[in-house]
Amino acid sequence: MSSGHGRVSGVLAEPVLLMGLIETCRATIAANSEHLCALDRAIGDGDHGTNMRRGCEAVSAEDASVSALPLPDALEKIGLTLVMNIGGAAGPLYGTLLMEMGRELRAPGEKRDFPSALKQAINAVARRGRSHVGDKTLLDVLYPVQDALAHRLPLTDIARQAELAAELTAAMRAMRGRASYLGDRSIGHVDPGASSCALLTAAICRYLEESAPA
């Protein structure tokens, strides 16, 4: 049995593991960039994969200096780098998630645990995008992942939850973003943002699982 929450917060504090996580995320997005673009071509403007790859490569380029920072500062720096490099709507959304995580984990006088910091950060993403659960966005993956983390599900289960949650967005009608202009025609397609979010979550979970002490 692995304890998702304890391990995530403990492991992330290790600079070497943060570098590994950055590389895992970069490689995952690079491998799936075409797929994400294809999803985005169906209901958006077709560049989600290239945008995400550009953002991850920019983070990767500064992985050593970022990993040397205390975790909250590292997360904020990564968030800012994503904002400045992903572009599109995904930049501010992913950027807000990480920047708020950093701020939450730094909040003075309070001992924030990882799941509650994530919850606050996800709420900030919802405010930024003015979206809600069920609008067919990355929030439809983030909320279930946060829930699984808060319930201390094993990492492999969290990864599966994320992948399942992304698939479920296919049934939704897009309410935000470019896809919302399509109305009912957006139904039947997995949301690209939800998909990149699930891919990253699963990759992070796998990496943490593998690098956990036996």
Next chain:
Amino acid sequence: MNEKTPNVGIVIVSHSPLIARGTADMVRQMVGDSVPLAWSGGNRQGDLGTDAGGILEAIEAAWSEAGVAVFVDLGGAETNSEMAIEMLGLPRSKKVSICNAPVVEGAVVAAAEASGGAPLSRVVATAEELSP
């Protein structure tokens, strides 16, 4: 009265560099140099998209103590503009407003209003009258 207050600045944000620049050209033709004006269009690579860093630079370029009115096209432009405004930091971020108005008509009408020395609230309200 004797100290002339600066006019409100105008920033145009579009996914397309051509639209952003073209709109800025129209605005310039209307109001000449009486209004600080800047645009940001496309992503950093020059392709279609929006870029928070570029928008931040545009707001800086069109900065006026009287405030800046920002005009955006589609959703990502708005989200990235909000991000850019936040990065501007307080107290200046309080002086920037994103207008709920069509980009071209809104920017032209707002610039005309701004060139007459109207405060930010009136510049924004005039542009937003264009929205149904």
